Amino acid sequence: MGEPSLRRDGAWVGASVPRREDPRLLTGRGRFVDDITLPRMLHAAFVRSTEAHALLTSVDLTEARQVPGVVAAFDAADLGLGDITALLDRPAEEFAPTAMPVLARDRVRFAGEPVAIVLATDPYAAEDGVEAALVELEPLTPVVTEAAALAAAGPPVHDEAPGNVLVDVSLFATEGIDGIFGEAHTVVTVEARTGRQNALPLETRGVVADWDDRDEQLIVRTCTQVPHQVRTVLARCAGLDERQVRVTVPDMGGGFGQKCVVGREEIAAAAAARLLRRPVKWIEDRREALTAGFLAREQHYTARAAFSGDGEILALDADIVCDMGAYSCYPFTAGIEPLMASAEMPSVYRVPAYRVRGRAVTTNKAPTAPYRGVSRPQYVMVMERLMERAARELGLDALDVRRRNLITEFPYRGINNVTYDPGSYLESLDLCERVLREEGWPGRALDDGRVLGIGYACFSERTGYGSGAFAQRKMQVVPGFDISQITMDLDGTVSVTTGTLSHGQSHETTFAQIVADRLGIGYDKVKIVQGDTDRITYGWGSFASRSVTIGGSAAAAAAVKLGDQLRALAAHLAGVDVDSCELDGDGGVRAGDRTLPFTELADVAYLRAHLLPKDVGPGLTATASFDVGGDGTFSNATHGCVVALDPGTGGVEILRYVCVEDCGVAIHPRVVEGQARGGIAQGIAGALFEQVTYDELGQPLAPSFMEYKVPTAAEIPDVRIEHLETPCAFTANGAKGAGEGGTIGAPAAVLNAVNDALRGTGVELDSTPLARADLYAALNREAS
Amino acid sequence: MTDVQLVELTVNGERHDLAIPPRRTLADVLRHDLGLTGTHLGCEHGICGACTVLVDGAPARACLLFAAQVENAAIRTVESLAGPDGELSDLQRCFGEHHGLQCGFCTPGFLMLAEGYLAEEPDASRDEIREVVASNLCRCTGYETIVDAVDDCASRRRAALQAALDTVPATAATRPDSGSTT
Numbered sequence: 001m002g003e004p005s006l007r008r009d010g011a012w013v014g015a016s017v018p019r020r021e022d023p024r025l026l027t028g029r030g031r032f033v034d035d036i037t038l039p040r041m042l043h044a045a046f047v048r049s050t051e052a053h054a055l056l057t058s059v060d061l062t063e064a065r066q067v068p069g070v071v072a073a074f075d076a077a078d079l080g081l082g083d084i085t086a087l088l089d090r091p092a093e094e095f096a097p098t099a100m101p102v103l104a105r106d107r108v109r110f111a112g113e114p115v116a117i118v119l120a121t122d123p124y125a126a127e128d129g130v131e132a133a134l135v136e137l138e139p140l141t142p143v144v145t146e147a148a149a150l151a152a153a154g155p156p157v158h159d160e161a162p163g164n165v166l167v168d169v170s171l172f173a174t175e176g177i178d179g180i181f182g183e184a185h186t187v188v189t190v191e192a193r194t195g196r197q198n199a200l201p202l203e204t205r206g207v208v209a210d211w212d213d214r215d216e217q218l219i220v221r222t223c224t225q226v227p228h229q230v231r232t233v234l235a236r237c238a239g240l241d242e243r244q245v246r247v248t249v250p251d252m253g254g255g256f257g258q259k260c261v262v263g264r265e266e267i268a269a270a271a272a273a274r275l276l277r278r279p280v281k282w283i284e285d286r287r288e289a290l291t292a293g294f295l296a297r298e299q300h301y302t303a304r305a306a307f308s309g310d311g312e313i314l315a316l317d318a319d320i321v322c323d324m325g326a327y328s329c330y331p332f333t334a335g336i337e338p339l340m341a342s343a344e345m346p347s348v349y350r351v352p353a354y355r356v357r358g359r360a361v362t363t364n365k366a367p368t369a370p371y372r373g374v375s376r377p378q379y380v381m382v383m384e385r386l387m388e389r390a391a392r393e394l395g396l397d398a399l400d401v402r403r404r405n406l407i408t409e410f411p412y413r414g415i416n417n418v419t420y421d422p423g424s425y426l427e428s429l430d431l432c433e434r435v436l437r438e439e440g441w442p443g444r445a446l447d448d449g450r451v452l453g454i455g456y457a458c459f460s461e462r463t464g465y466g467s468g469a470f471a472q473r474k475m476q477v478v479p480g481f482d483i484s485q486i487t488m489d490l491d492g493t494v495s496v497t498t499g500t501l502s503h504g505q506s507h508e509t510t511f512a513q514i515v516a517d518r519l520g521i522g523y524d525k526v527k528i529v530q531g532d533t534d535r536i537t538y539g540w541g542s543f544a545s546r547s548v549t550i551g552g553s554a555a556a557a558a559a560v561k562l563g564d565q566l567r568a569l570a571a572h573l574a575g576v577d578v579d580s581c582e583l584d585g586d587g588g589v590r591a592g593d594r595t596l597p598f599t600e601l602a603d604v605a606y607l608r609a610h611l612l613p614k615d616v617g618p619g620l621t622a623t624a625s626f627d628v629g630g631d632g633t634f635s636n637a638t639h640g641c642v643v644a645l646d647p648g649t650g651g652v653e654i655l656r657y658v659c660v661e662d663c664g665v666a667i668h669p670r671v672v673e674g675q676a677r678g679g680i681a682q683g684i685a686g687a688l689f690e691q692v693t694y695d696e697l698g699q700p701l702a703p704s705f706m707e708y709k710v711p712t713a714a715e716i717p718d719v720r721i722e723h724l725e726t727p728c729a730f731t732a733n734g735a736k737g738a739g740e741g742g743t744i745g746a747p748a749a750v751l752n753a754v755n756d757a758l759r760g761t762g763v764e765l766d767s768t769p770l771a772r773a774d775l776y777a778a779l780n781r782e783a784s
Numbered sequence: 785m786t787d788v789q790l791v792e793l794t795v796n797g798e799r800h801d802l803a804i805p806p807r808r809t810l811a812d813v814l815r816h817d818l819g820l821t822g823t824h825l826g827c828e829h830g831i832c833g834a835c836t837v838l839v840d841g842a843p844a845r846a847c848l849l850f851a852a853q854v855e856n857a858a859i860r861t862v863e864s865l866a867g868p869d870g871e872l873s874d875l876q877r878c879f880g881e882h883h884g885l886q887c888g889f890c891t892p893g894f895l896m897l898a899e900g901y902l903a904e905e906p907d908a909s910r911d912e913i914r915e916v917v918a919s920n921l922c923r924c925t926g927y928e929t930i931v932d933a934v935d936d937c938a939s940r941r942r943a944a945l946q947a948a949l950d951t952v953p954a955t956a957a958t959r960p961d962s963g964s965t966t
């Protein structure tokens with residue numbers, strides 16, 4: 001472990017203290033991007049493609065410009081921006097580079113793709129302007145399904161990828177694996193598809209950009225998880241210096257990964273602000289968010305596993321195809337899903353032989369981005385189905401089959417070359433089962449004719465990653481480290497920067513707890529500075545559950561450094577040896593028989609610098625960086641789910657949900673629980689409700705909340721959460737990431753529960769979202 | 785569409801005279817003409833409930849109303865809940881205590897939904913509260929803590945009422961409207 005917390009009793013870390021974000025959010029005084037209004041501000045709206053695939057033959061904005069209130073309208077040529085291009089360092093047979101123009105040029109690749117931007121004095125007029133735009137399109141045959149993409153019969157989505165495959169990697173292939181399959185007692189197969197989903201932050205994307213003449217700077221207030229990456233892309237596209245772009249992030253209404261890639265609309269709106277020298281606001285409407293926002297999750301698995309007669313897994317062979325839609329996202333590229341799935345599919349099990357092929361195909365649908373969990377909800381679902389199926393074929397208990405295969409000795413080096421951080425894989429399963437048993441499941445009979453089912457999911461999730469782990473993906477842009485700077489003011493309070501960014505995870509509270517413990521001050525004496533590229537050296541933002549693990553460790557390290565400065569200063573003033581000085585846990589330093597409050601030390605550092613030691617400059621500030629070691633940190637969990645299936649309707653009701661999670665040391669247990677609950681709700685959504693669908697021409701069939709079914713409080717059950725704690729050796733606080741686990745475990749647990757309820761029907765379902773019609777049919781066919 | 789109409793609105797007890805196009809929604813007027821940005825927009829088609837305000841005491845979707853439609857109504861937004869000194873109302877405190885919010889974007893809508901509902905149904909059970917909470921969407925919390933917060937607020941209000949009744953002197957107990965000042 002890194003530096004221990006100053007207060008060993010965990011005064012702040014580990015306590016569910018009141019959230020510092022709450023008062024403003026509860027009173028309506030939060031400041032979200034659409035709350036920002038600037039003088040002379042214009043409102044942007046986008047002219048979008050009505051076709052999924054077409055040649056763009058002309059864009060006529062003459063009439064749009066005549067609409068009352070419209071001030072300007074630009075197409076791609078008018079804006080003259082460079083493309084957004086994300087690259088992998090992989091050979092041509094593994095990766096086809098493609099670019100995403102900021103506005104479509106010559107060609108449109110999905111229905112909803114932005115073609116032109118209209119700017120008006122109010123948003124209603126901007127939309128009137130969009131109505132008046134004339135766009136001529138010459139339709140091409142759209143590539144709508146993964147199968148059509150791979151068949152490559154019509155015009156390809158990108159000329160650079162004639163076979164519609166953007167990424168094709170075979171990361172692992174154990175020698176002799178076919179022999180193992182040939183000789184195994186049992187081979188089970190799962191073919192699974194998972195529906196296309198929208199991460200769906202409740203606050204849609206949005207931006208307010210403004211050119212500042214004094215600083216010669218484009219100031220972009222945007223709803224992003226990755227402000228520095230937006231700065232880089234904008235600077236490159238617009239030909240500006242990095243310092244000429246300042247990206248700031250106000251309060252954010254969720255992101256879940258959708259906002260951790262750079263969006264073309266934010267770049268277009270910012271560029272328009274620069275051209276017009278007027279502030280420009282764009283707020284995505286829900287229809288745009290559902291049809292042209294970044295999507296995720298549409299994957300197809302064909303997986304086989306070889307088992308011994310007593311349920312030991314001997315080999316795993318998987319073919320994974322991910323439908324990434326029309327464009328590769330920045331910075332992760334279209335490889336994000338297949339690379340994640342291929343690298344980590346063995347999950348929590350000791351898999352001795354492994355072969356995998358992962359592909360990203362491109363289709364004429366809205367592009368995709370990471371979404372909470374990234375591929376793990378899918379491959380965990382497939383692994384857990386394989387375990388269940390093997391148990392059923394071998395006549396064994398499914399939990400025993402899992403126990404037989406779970407990794408129990410750490411550190412464990414997997415077949416995938418990943419070293420797993422210690423976790424509580426077996427313990428979490430045991431506890432989850434015990435909790436459900438003690439609550440009386442699954443013994444409770446239902447007297448309303450419904451069928452009960454219980455399902456489990458075991459998984460771990462690599463969190464934080466760090467540069468080393470991300471480098472293995474061979475992205476040209478490698479996320480990883482974080483830097484924090486801490487400054488103490490005259491009154492002994494501190495401000496800490498972090499390159500990570502809260503979009504609901506309470507950084508203002510949890511980071512303050514971490515820093516407060518290191519300095520021995522109240523958490524209300526710590527201000528967190530996030531989301532401002534002018535104030536933060538560099539940052540990778542928040543995704544992959546990296547905030548507390550990496551950002552929190554950097555903040556802790558900076559605070560320790562500042563503490564050392566304070567001790568050195570106290571030693572000098574008191575005339576004692578620095579080794580005899582220590583922070584007193586109450587806003588001061590004990591130096592010999594004196595205690596010097598921080599205020600006194602700060603007074604010297606700023607107002608009476610002549611008293612400082614000769615080699616010490618004025619001020620109290622320290623900077624530290626952190627990059628997680630090893631192969632990243634691994635949180636783990638077991639989820640248990642009880643469902644009731646209605647044979648009359650095919651309806652699924654979740655009666656009980658138990659989550660036993662281990663994310664190491666929980667900085668703020670309530671926040672961790674909140675992440676689990678919210679994540680589980682999103683996982684259940686993917687298992688039972690949400691799906692982005694298209695017709696055969698690539699027209700979106702779920703453009704509003706009437707069609708895209710987001711679960712409400714009526715569908716999401718109460719969740720019992722139990723914590724286990726296996727502290728992480730690689731982070732400063734012993735914390736592992738906690739953001740994504742709920743979403744990862746839920747689809748598998750729900751699917752297994754439903755299949756348990758279907759036992760005896762001869763039907764097993766492996767794909768999500770589960771269709772009511774399939775369930776109805778399964779329940780109403782004669783038992784075979 | 786540049787016609788302008790004169791509209792008088794009463795929001796949080798304050799009168800406003802506005803000259804606005806008739807197609808302007810109540811949500812946009814509250815947020816952008818009156819600067820009451822606490823009311824949020826998550827869908828603008830009546831499903832998510834982030835824009836919920838009280839119109840004559842009843843929860844309503846501000847994105848589905850034109851401002852011109854509610855001229856004679858009393859409108860309340862989230863800004864009306866806390867005291868003038870910023871002191872949180874009991875309902876707001878319950879949301880905080882139960883971690884009923886994460887990003888906080890849906891929160892004003894849920895607060896106004898609950899405020900209107902509890903005024904009407906102070907005896908609501910947890911199940912009934914869950915059903916009402918299902919009118920709005922939250923993408924962060926998984927809802928349980930929102931239900932807990934509203935339920936807790938309802939029981940605290942009932943307990944406070946009971947305590948008030950219990951402290952009323954026996955002679956006055958038959959006249960609850962005379963109340964107790966303790």
Ligand code: FES
Nearest residue numbers: 826828830833847
């Ligand atoms: S914004 Fe009004 S209901 Fe969604």
Ligand code: FES
Nearest residue numbers: 886890922923924
């Ligand atoms: S707290 Fe984020 S949407 Fe509800």
